[in-house]
Amino acid sequence: MSRRSRTQEEIRRFLSIGAVQVAELDIDGEDVSLRPGPGSPPVTAGEVFVLVRREGRPVGTLLGRVPEGVEPRAVLSELARADFGGAAYDARRTDDARRRADEAWRPAPAPPLTSVVVATRERAGQLARALDSLLAQDHPDFEILVVDNAPLTTETRDLVERKYGERVRYVREGVPGLAVAHNRGVEAARGEVVAFTDDDVVADPRWLTELSAPFGADPGLGCATGLILPARLSTPAQVLLESHGGFAKGFTPRTYDPGDPPADEPLFPFTAGRFGSGANMAFRTSVLRGVGGFDPATGVGTLARGGDDLYGFVRVLAQGHRLRYTPRALVWHHHRDTWRDLENQAYGYGAGLTAYLTAVLARRPALLPAFLARLPRGLAYARALTAAREAEGGGAPGEHATRSHPWPGRLSRLQRRGMLYGPVGYARSRHALRSADRRSR
The missing domain is CATH 3.90.550.10 (Spore Coat Polysaccharide Biosynthesis Protein SpsA; Chain A)
Known part of the structure; x- marks a missing residue:
């Protein structure tokens, strides 16, 4: 398949991606509240990207599907408890467990101006x-x-x-x-x-x-x-x-x-x-x-x-x-x-x-010496990440579902072209600023 044909196929797959609702789920002991994301309508049946909070604190995201005729809060609450572990949300946690869980979030001093x-x-x-x-x-x-x-x-x-x-x-x-x-x-x-x-x-x-x-x-x-x-x-x-x-x-x-x-x-x-x-x-x-x-x-x-x-x-x-x-x-x-x-x-x-x-x-x-010393390991690390990404394809938001949205090769190629252009673009940008500064004097 030619590169042009591959790009056309990637765009076709891209256009088939469906919308996902955005919501927040806050679990505070036995109480569970569900609200739409900022500017979003109330949650209905369909796919939902959920920010899970514990007592107001962000702890993770999940992707869930709400079936027709089912109360969204109940479905998403069960998914959250399964995904992040019941112990994190169980109202029956011991005081010691609650203390350990909250210790990482100990309040800092009053923020400065x-x-x-x-x-x-x-x-x-x-x-x-x-x-x-x-x-x-x-x-x-x-x-x-x-x-x-x-x-x-x-x-x-x-x-x-x-x-x-x-x-x-x-x-x-x-x-x-x-x-x-x-x-x-x-x-x-x-x-x-x-x-x-x-x-x-x-x-x-x-x-x-x-x-x-x-x-x-x-x-x-x-x-x-x-x-x-x-x-x-x-x-x-x-x-x-x-x-x-x-x-x-x-x-x-x-x-x-x-x-x-x-x-x-x-x-x-x-x-x-x-x-x-x-x-x-x-x-x-x-x-x-x-x-x-x-x-x-x-x-x-x-x-x-x-x-x-x-x-x-x-x-x-x-x-x-x-x-x-x-x-x-x-x-x-x-x-x-x-x-x-x-x-x-x-x-x-x-x-x-x-x-x-x-x-x-x-x-x-x-x-520069520090950068050059780190470069070989850094490049090997980047290649490994890129290979893993291309082999596995994309994931659903929150990466809690089957990886179903491959990253288009067209976008990867454009990013690599941008990387080649970056030093040139920076040099041109500096020259443009110097020229503008001279004209303003």
């Missing part, structure tokens, strides 16, 4: 949804900054001033690029911690508290990331992306310490994509400023296509600061809708990956 930066460009409708969720946070002391990046209209400014007034600060950044916009937010931030999320998310009410509290508990912490789950799975593109992990990094809290490198990360700290994503990250403001912020030649909106968040993670770790991943800090992300979106995303991810590596090594040449 935190600035939330949301970079946006001409997406006022989505932005309003995100800001509404941010203003509902239970964090005791925070501010919200909207950075309007290279706006073409006054739509974003009008929204912020008309609907939110003094509750949200409006900042304009005329130079296009996500990293430039984020740096403008860092410059304007007043908080000890600066958190970042996107204009296409809905933040869980405890998101900001859970993301910023670790900074109060660990003076050596430079960065924190959190859990990202799909807000909806209504198109084939959204289901396919989440079938292969989406943006989620699991439900186990983890601290990455450059003083004690993880044995399962051969390229640490250069495997930045394992740590988290830019839609859910926070930095100690002084640390991020100390490393010069994000590289302005990286990120969406530049010729480099991405990699600004990964650059930030590695720069902070390379300075000796720890990074904390905490799944209790949850945002719901609105994935892209179409096949073309996935193509652009695959190419952009590949480009951003090698662009950020180029940026790190260009700005910190002293890291």
Whole structure:
């Protein structure tokens, strides 16, 4: 079969992927509550992607099917108890078992003053949804900054001033690029911690508290990331992306310490994509400023296509600061809708990956020996993961069902092309910024 025919077959299979409902199931002793995901209708018969919470805390996801004429809560509750083990939810647990289960989630000290930066460009409708969720946070002391990046209209400014007034600060950044916009937010931030999320998310009410509290508990912490789950799975593109992990990094809290490198990360700290994503990250403001912020030649909106968040993670770790991943800090992300979106995303991810590596090594040449020393093991590890992925195909959201959505070869090829382009894109992006700077003088 020719490559063109294979791609056509992949698209045909892609278009046959059905929609999946999104819901939350909270089990608190004998009480079980079921509610739809943010912006979703009530759960009915059919496939459902479920975030399972225990006493409000995210503990895992599952994919279940609700038969016609059956009460959804009962079906999904039984699946959750079977999937995650009855002992985790059984109201008859002993006090000692409850104490051990809760010990890993011991509350941190009160979170510090935190600035939330949301970079946006001409997406006022989505932005309003995100800001509404941010203003509902239970964090005791925070501010919200909207950075309007290279706006073409006054739509974003009008929204912020008309609907939110003094509750949200409006900042304009005329130079296009996500990293430039984020740096403008860092410059304007007043908080000890600066958190970042996107204009296409809905933040869980405890998101900001859970993301910023670790900074109060660990003076050596430079960065924190959190859990990202799909807000909806209504198109084939959204289901396919989440079938292969989406943006989620699991439900186990983890601290990455450059003083004690993880044995399962051969390229640490250069495997930045394992740590988290830019839609859910926070930095100690002084640390991020100390490393010069994000590289302005990286990120969406530049010729480099991405990699600004990964650059930030590695720069902070390379300075000796720890990074904390905490799944209790949850945002719901609105994935892209179409096949073309996935193509652009695959190419952009590949480009951003090698662009950020180029940026790190260009700005910190002293890291090159460490990178080269780790490269052989890292490449072997990556090849093994790729082979396993292609052999097994894709999984259903949450990976609790038969692996039924293979990752299209077309998208893998686009990602590899993007990786080849990344260093070139970064060089072109830096040149464009220098040229613009000279013209502005």
